[in-house]
Amino acid sequence: MQLTNRSKQVSNKEMTLAEKMYLPAVISGLAITIGHFFRKKPTIQYPEVKKYLGPIYRGHHILKRDEQGRERCTACGLCAVACPAEAISMVAAEREKGEETLYREEKYAAVYEINMLRCIFCGLCEEACPKQAVYLRHDRMVPVFQERDEVIYGKDRLVEKMDDRYIRANNSEVNTTPTEPSLTRAAT
C-alpha cells in the first residue's frame, strides 16, 4: 500500500567508491543540519507567550450573568449530571425577597464548585445547561496550580465579573457541525 510519496526503495547494490568514502554523504548531511541551525524556530515560549487557540477552544469555566448582572444559574444540577468526570458540585438555595437583582431564577446555586483536577474540559456541562449559565471560555486557560487547595474553584473564581465580561466570538466565523449545540447558541 502506498501511503506517502516519500518512500524509497532499499537496494543492496554494491556501493560506488564515492559512497564508500562516506565523505560526500557526510558533507551533504552537514549542509542539511546547518541549514536547520539558522532556521526560525517554531517554539512558542509558553508561559510568557500564549497562542490564540481558536474560537472553539475549551478553557476556563465561567458562570455567566445576564445583561442586568443577575446570575443565570438555577442550580438545576444538569451540568453535574452531565459531567463525565464528576467535577461539579453545588448547593442550591432559594432566592429571598430583595435578591432579584442578584439571581435571575427563584432558585440559585449558593455554592458552585468545580474541581479542576478532575475536570477534563470536555465541555459537556456547557452543552447540558438549560439556562446558558456555564461556559468554557475560549480565551483563557486554567492557570497552573501547585497546591491542592488551589484546585477547587468556587463561585468567587467562576462567576463572571461585570467589568470583565466574556463574549464568545462570532459564531458565524466558526466552522462547526450543527450537532454542536453549544456553538449555535448566542452567549450574552
Added chain:
Amino acid sequence: MDLTTLLVKGLIILIIFVITLTIAAYSTYGERKVAAFLQDRIGPNRAGPWGLLQPLADGGKMFFKEDFIPAQASKWLFILGPCLAMLTALMSSAVIPFGDTIRFGNYAIPVQAIEINIGVLYIFGVVSLGVYGVMVGGWASNNKFSLLGAIRAASQNISYEIALGLSLIAILMMTGSLSLRAIIDEQATFFEWNIFTQPLGFVIFLTCAFAECNRTPFDLPECETELIGGYHTEYSSMKLGFYLFAEYINMFVSSAFISALYFGGFHYPFMSEISGALENSMGAIAGHNVATAIGIVMFFAKIFFFIFFFMWVRWTLPRFRYDQLMNLGWKTFIPLAILNVVITGAGLLYDFKYATWIIAITMIGMVVVSNARAPKREVVRPGVV
C-alpha cells in the same frame, strides 16, 4: 627562573586550568543549545538569561544525586575510574601553546603552561592513558554491559591511535620537531598552514580525533541501544559527571590540538603586518602584548569552531556499526596514512610541500570515474507498480 617568572608561570597554569574547566562546563550548555538549534528547537533558556546558568544547575543536580556503588563492584577501582578519566583529560591541556609570548620588562613568557620539546608525544601519552579511566571504570562496575563498553573503548582507541599517529608523522617530518610551539611557528604564513599542505592528513586526523574522544559517529563505548549506557552504566552522581566532563575536556583539548596542528594555532592571516603596526604605534612591549592577545583570541575562535564542529557532526551522523568502525580504522585509515607519510617524504626530498595533494586529487579523480561508470540507479516511481 626567578620569582617573577615563576609567579607569572603559576598564574598562567592556573588560568589555563580554570579556562579548561569553564570551557568544558559551557560545552555541555553549548552542546544542548547546538543540538536544539540543529533540531529546530530553542534549548535550555530557563536558568538565567538565555539559560546561561544551566551548567551550574546541572552540576548542582549531579552533586545532590545518590552516589551509588554496586555491592559487587570493586570499590576502589570504581572510584579510581572517573578520577583517572578526569585527571588525564585535565593534564593534556598543559602543553598547548595558547599564544605567543607576553613581554614585561626584560622577560618574555610564553603563554603556555609548560613548554616541553616533546609536546606532541606528551599529549599522545596522556591521551592513551585516558583509556585507563574508561577501562578501569568499566571493569570495576562488574557488569557485562560496562565491561563490553570498556573493551570497545579500549580496542577503538588503540586502533585509531595508530592512524592518528601516522597522520601526525607527516607533520612532524615537515617540521622536524616534536614541540607544539615549533609546529605552530612553522605555519606562520597563511598558505603554509598544515591544512593546505596536508589535506588528507587533516581528514584522517579529524576522524581519528572523533574516535579518540568517543564522540558520535564513533561513540560505540556508550552506545545506548546496544549497551544500555556503556562503560558508565553503573555510575551515578558526580562520578558520572566526571566521565561526562572528561569527555568535554577531551573535546576541548582535541579542538585545540587540531587548530594548533593544522590551522596555525595562534597565527592568522596578515599577522606580522598587524603586529608590526601595533608595535610601531604602541611601543615595542605594549604592542607585542596586544598582538599576543589578538593571537590568543584567534586561537580560541578556532578552538570554538572545532568544538562546534564536534557537536555539529554529533547531531548529523548516525553511529557506525562496530565492524564498520574497525574496517574504517584498519583497512582505510592506516594504509592511507602510510601512503600520506610516503608521499610527504618524497615531496620533502624535492622540497615541495604540497605533495599530498596528489593523493587527494587522485582520489577525487577515482571517485568521478567510478561514479561515471557505475550503473545508474533505476528510479523507482512511487505509485507506479
